[in-house]
Amino acid sequence: MHSAAAALAPSSLLLSQMLLLLAVASAVPDGGCLTKCGNVEIPNPFFIGANCSRDGQIDYICNSTETGIGANCSLGGGFNLTCNTMESGLKKPFYGDLEVLNISLTMGYVRMLNRIISQCHEQLTFHTRAVTWREDDGPYRYSDVLNKFTVIGCDTLAYILDYHGINSYQSGCVSMCRDEQSIANGSCSGLGCCQTSIPKNLTQYTVSFENRSDNSDTLRFSNCSYAVLLEAERFQFQTSYITTNQLMEINDGWVPVVMDWAIGSETCEVAKRNLTSSYVCVSAHSDCVESSNGPGYLCNCSEGYQGNPYVSDGCQVFALQYILDINECDQQSNPCSDGICHNLPGDYRCECPEGTQGNAYNGACITAESQKLSLAVKVAIGGGSGVIILLLCIMCLYVVYQRSKIEEMKRKYFKQHGGYELEEKMKLQRGLNKFKIFESKELEKATNHFDDKNIIGRGGNGVVYKGVLENQVVVAIKKPKIINEDLKKQFGTETLILSYVNHVNIVNLLGCCLETEMPLLVYEFVSNGTLFHLIHENENQAPTSLDTRLRIAYESADALDYLHSKASPQIIHGDVKPSNILLDMDYIAKISDFGASKMIPKGEKQFATLLQFTHGYIDPECLMTYELTYKSDVYSFGVVLLELFTGKKVISFEESEEQKSLVSTFTMLEKQNRVSDILDNQVKLEANIEFIQELTALIKECLKSKGEDRPTMKEVAEELNGLRTLKKHLFIVQHNVEEMESLLSGLPNDNRANSNTIFNIERRLTRRSNIQGWL
Incomplete structure (x- = not known):
């Protein structure tokens, strides 16, 4: 019997195939x-x-x-x-x-080829339009399940748009590249390639590229960007799509896309009412199925039947009286995975084994205990995830709140420091065009959040930091160290004053920042330190020549004279000292630090009740009257001259108690005609008695107790310029003396004596004429 059955099997299979072919043939119209x-x-x-x-x-x-x-x-x-x-x-x-x-027919889709839209760097247009179908009542919709909008490129932002009809749609994604090594084959998660889903009922779309940045690092290996709607499962990203034109060479730039289709725009209920006209599920044993993507419907064969439901008798049972039945459960691959398969006419059914439950069709049968455990795990994971998400949301809200609070404080300080008024002045007055209002974050970045390593100076009013702006310009940024209203006023005054100052020997003010509790000032950076450093911390370098000292003194005096008489309004510096005289690489002097500066309107006086001075440079008359005058700067400058030409500090704790004040020491030695005792060795080496006497007289005039007895800064500058001229003539005379002495060395003694007498008279007359020329 077994052999007979075996002999019958081939004939049954052949009969089944023939019957199936007849059934299909009968379903094909002529x-x-x-x-x-x-x-x-x-x-x-x-x-x-x-x-x-x-x-x-x-x-x-x-x-x-x-x-x-x-x-x-x-x-x-x-x-x-x-x-x-x-x-x-x-x-x-x-x-x-x-x-x-x-x-x-069963899934209701058509797979087609869709064109890839490309944009290369050299192109001038950055928006490309690709409309596939325009008929709103057509049968096709892009499959929202199988397709994804895909963007390939470096530093590429592309959009997919649909603005036709009532409901508009816009989405997109960004594809970035740090470098060529950051992209990998098969990965489409944002590095070199990105994907995003599309909505249902999409019949047409437009691709739009955002203008690509000129990133030379990525343009070196990636010149073009691509965007297309494609079937996601059939696409696998390759790095060569970035570095070469391979993507456009495959199939001439066309890739598969899945289109869902449906019959008409009616629902099944409405279509069935028109059985004699538009309803197309004409086969017996066919069912109408609503479209899952847009309007319309599809036709499927009923359960247990297969074929074409769109033609008469197109749906045929799997088994003609069970002769044609295919036992899916006997196939090599169990369709029920780990479940139990039951064969049915034209179909099969899956059940979970006893003691388990779940979805037997996909092999998800588990025991009740496992299900409970799985549920507990899911609850725990869900709860934990919820807590984490909640905490992240709270943190994000806190960060947003803090940022908004900081921004509010910045606006408050900006208004408090007169920022809006300053902006209006900068718009109205062209002279302020070079002046810039900096943001606080810009200066924080320039100084590495005001790192102590960047401190280049400390003064009575604040600390000065070295900073590098985004354009690589090196600047000096002054930040206060004491917070009080007086200091705020000083900074505001300083900003207003220095906006108008323009002198080669005065440090330029580049701008200010008004977003902090105390406003910050941004100056040009002077790279060679201060006069204090040159005088007192220059041990490993060659001694400073007398010519250099005289030039620095003259340039400083000329700058102070500009502030006193030529600036508008006129300005009293109020804190003249060597550390406030900066030097560039050519030792050109620049007056800086107007922390105590005061504007003096004509006809008014300035009382120094709130000023901060440096001990040793204070005008003694100012201490008694509390009145700050131009002659206060003259006194302080006289101390600077004394310090410059002696090389000694204004207050020295290394000497005896009686000699700790440089001014007191000078006054005592001047009365004894012994000023040369405290002069710097290099000065004594280059100067003569006449020069020392003239210099001593100038310093003495500047240091007089009463301000009215002191010279003006203009007169001081002229005296210093005269000393520079005297120094040059002294050098010429000295050179001529040496030549004449060498010539007279061979003469008899009487003749040599007469010649020396003549020369001494000539030298005295030359000195007197020179002195009279600049006094």
């Missing part, structure tokens, strides 16, 4: 319309025979054509296809200019 183009099957409703009506049930568009695949005997619209012969001789189906790869 009329000569193509049912296949090349290797692609063209099932109804994508083809209709020449007989354009089927028993009066369906009205189709009908006109004879030789090039169409039933082009005029189908449902019309998007169901009309053409069969084109390619250059290679192969035939391929097309809808318009889009190649059709395959058609699924």
Whole structure:
């Protein structure tokens, strides 16, 4: 019996195949319309025979054509296809200019080729439009399940847009590259490649590229960007798509995309009312299924049947009296995975084994205990995730709150320090165009958050930091160290005053920052330290020449004279000292630090009740009267001159108690005609008695107790310029003396004596004429 059954099996299989072929053949209408183009099957409703009506049930568009695949005997619209012969001789189906790869009746989709949109760096336009279908009532919708909008490139932002109809849509993604090594094959998560989902009922779209930045690092290996809507499962990213033109070379720049299709725009309920007109589920044992993507419906064969529901008798049972039944449970691969498979006519059913429950069709059968444990794990994970998300939300809200609070404080300080008024002045007065209002974050970045390593000076009013701006300009940034209203006023005054000061020997003010509790001032950076450093911390360098000292003294005096008489309004510095005289690489002097500066309107006096002075340089008259005058700067400058030409500090704790004040020491030695005792050795080496006497007289005049007895800064500058001229003449005379002495060395003693007498008279007359010329 077993042998007979075995002999019957082949014949049963052959009979089954023949019956199935007969059933399918009976479902294909006559009329000569193509049912296949090349290797692609063209099932109804994508083809209709020449007989354009089927028993009066369906009205189709009908006109004879030789090039169409039933082009005029189908449902019309998007169901009309053409069969084109390619250059290679192969035939391929097309809808318009889009190649059709395959058609699924059961799933209700058509797979086509979609064009890749590209943008290369040298292109001048950055928006590319790609509209596939415009018919709102057409059968096609891009599959929101199988397709994804994909962007490939470096530093690329592309959008997918749909503005037609009532509901507009816009989405996109960003693809970045740090370098060529940061991208990897197969990964499309944002590095070199990114993807985003699309909504349902999308019939057309536009691709728009954002203007790509000129990043030379990425342009070196990636010149083009691409965007396309494609079937996600059939796409695998390759790094060569970034570095070469390989993506556009594959299939000439076309990739698969899945289009969901549906019949008409009616629901199944409405379509069934028109059984004699537009309803196309004509086969017996067929069901109407609502479209899951947009309007319309599909036709499927009923459970246990297979075939084409769009033609009469197109749905056939799997088993003709069970002869044609295929036992899915006997297949090598169990369709129920770990579940129990039960064969049914034309179908099968999966059940979980006893003691388990779940979805047997996908192998998710688990025991009750495991299910409880799994539920507990899910609850725990869900609860933990919820707590983490909650904490992250709280942290984000806190960060946002803190940032808004900081921004509010910045606006408060900006208004408090007169920022809005300053902005208006900068707009109205062209002279302030060079002046800039800096943001606090810009200066924090320039100084590495005001790191102590960047401190280059400390004064009575604050600390000065070295900073490097984003444009690589090196600046000096003054920040207060004492917070009080007086200091705020000093900073505001300083900003206003220095905005108008323009002198080669005065440090330029580049701008200010008003977003902090105390305003910050940004100066040009003077790179060679201060006069204090040159005088007292220059041990490892050559001694400073007398000419250099005289030039520095003159330039400083000339700058102070500018502040006193030529600035508008006139300015009293109020804190003249060597550490406030900066030097550039050529030892050009620049007056700085106007922390105690005061504007003096004409006819008014300035009381120094709130000023901060440096001990040793204070005008003694100012201490008694509390009145700050131009002569206060003259006194302080006299101390600077004394310090410059003696090389000694104004207050010295290394000497005896009686000699700790340099001014007191000078006063005592001047009365004894012994000033040369405290002069710097280099000064004594280059100067003579006459020069020392003139210099001593100038310093003495500056240091007089009463301000009215002191010279003006203009007179001081003129005296110093005269000393520079005297120094040059002394050098010439000395040189001539040496030459004459060498010439007279061979003369008799009497003649030599007479010549020396003549020369001494000439030298005395020369000195007197020179002195009279600049006094």
